[in-house]
Amino acid sequence: MQNFSESTPSLTTESGFRLRNWIIGGFAVPIVLSVASSVVIWGNIETVRSTEANVEQEAKVTDLMGDLGFDIQTISRATRGYLLKKSQISLNSYTDAVDGANVTLQELKDLLVDEQQKQTLAEIETTINKLKVTDQSLIDLVNQGKVEEAIAQWDVQDGRAQTEKFAELFKAFKEREKDLLKEDADKAKAATQQLVWLTLGSTVLTVLISGLIAIWIVQTTTRRLNSTASTLAASTSQIAATVEEQERTITQQAASVSETTTTMDELGASSRQSAQQAEAASDAAQQALNLADSGTQAVDQALDGMNMLKTKVGAIAAQILHLSEQTGQIGNISQLVSDLANQTNMLALNAAVEAVRAGEHGKGFSVVAAEIRKLADQSKQSAQKINDLVTDIQTAINSTVMVTDEGTKTVESSVVITQSTATTFNDMANTLNNVVLNNQQISLNIKQQATAIAQVVEAMNTINQGARETTNGIRQTKQGTQQLRDMAVFLKTIV
Template sequence: MGFCCHCHHHCWRSIQKYHPVSQLITSSSSEIAATIEQQERTASQQAAAVNETTTTMDELGASSRQSTEQADAAASAAQEVLKLTDSGNHAVQETLEGMEDLQKKVAAIAEQTMRLSEQTNQIGNISQVVTDLANQTNMLALNAAVEAVRAGEQGKGFSVVATEIRKLADQSKQSAERIGGLVSDIQNAINVTVMVTDEGTKTVRSEMEIAQRTAQTFSSVAESINNVVINNQQISLNIRQQNKAVQQVLEAMSSINQGAQETASGLNQTKVGTKQLNEASVELLAII
């Protein structure tokens, strides 16, 4: 009987020794549980933030892809316009070359017309000389006829010759006058041709100036469009780089999300283990 009491007392003292330890375990497991719950909330917030960031980055990636497509389309359209501008510039250059040839031809016609005018003037001068000579010859023949009449029978033959000379002089005068009339008509026609040629030269020069300004405009437009093409290509390149960076961020966020899920899983397992430990501590305290 005494031995049993002694053993019971000894066991009770041993159990009493574990009572503070059990309380400490219970308290620690509660603190751990609270900490784990806080970590779970933090992990949940992080997961939500990661998901929200991932969604935002997805939207940014979609926007970047759309911007890339639009920039590529704009660059393609600008290149088409640039081709059309080059074609227009080429056509204007061909027009300029044609106008330059036309200007040379008009200048050659003007030069030939001026030479023809000079030659016509010379013909008119010669015709006037012939007319003057015919008048002088007529006067001389008339004087010769008068002298032949005075000479009587001896001057009859000479009178006939003088009469024929007068007839020839009159014919020469009439021919010279007709030539003068024709020369005058030719000169008038030449003057009209000169005026028309001058107008044509002015028109060609004006059209050439317009074509040159048009060519300069085409060149300026082509340069501007080329700058647009270069800028669009640079924008497209920048957007592609941005899209690549977005993809890298998405991959990093995916890794973070996976790590957060693994952390949440580990916290859940720890929470379960802590709960079991807490329950065991409570049971132990109840026994003690």
């Protein structure tokens, strides 16, 4: 495929900027100029506003100075009136004037900015404080009943000098206030004049620069459109050739996609069959696992039965040992009876001898002795039989003990074998469980593969459909390229 982008000129101007950037710049320049002039104008407006605020503040200062002068005059008049006639009205007027002067002084301190005015106000405050001290001393004398002494001190005081000093301080303060007002007025006038000239200048400059930029943009745009139209006409031929080549390539890709789709269908069928086989193997392994669990349960039950049998055999052995002990006791008792029969026989023999010696008087006793000997012989015979029976029982018990021991050993051996069998069943169950899990995982993996293959098949079908749509789009692109070529010719004509 031919690379026609190398022959296509850049859609930028000679300086490397896009046309839209130059257009944006053309509009941005007057906007920037307008913003800059607006900022400067805003600064001048703020200057005028600040000047107006200063004028208002200075007017307020002037009013406060008038109030302060009135309060000072009131203090002096109230003091003189109190000297002439002790009156509560004069005293109240004096007190109100003093409070008003203090409030006015504080407001002036808060408002004043000029250092010269602050210094003058400080001198005024000092003079007022001296006046208040003097007048308060006169009022105190009047309150003490020393009216003549108070009048004499008032006459001695130079009231005219104090009045002149107040007048000088107020005059200096007002002259400074006039100077400040004049400075603010000059600033406001200069800012207003500068605002007018700046507005006119910025307007003319903005119109002039905007016109020059507009002319330059029109010329540049016309030149670039001519160049672009020529380039567009040359590029459409290359695009048409490229589109034909892309059409052939897309057709080949569509055929390859169809073959791949068929192969993926076969692979999907194989995956589904493998999934079914894996599920069957998983079911068989699950059945084997269930049988192994049943065998384990049966072995556990047998093991429980053998443990119970072992317990019962142990109990039988204990009972046999107890029976053997009781049989031994019976043998001992039988031996005791045999010994007792022998002694009885000896006593009967001795009694018979004594009966013979006694003659006629011992005949009855001889008969009794004979009977006793018979009983003794019978007791001895019975004891012998009992001993024989005890011996037989002891022999049978010993045989039973031996058989019981063998049974116990056999049960213990069976328990060991059963435990080994249970362990084997558990191992088998674990192995079968792993087999079931592996088969389930394999089945899941195969299902996922089958799903993935189905998705791949669907994607291949989508690609195939896309290839057909791309082919149709390329045909439309060919038509659009022809229209683009015609448009380039038309653009070149109108430019």
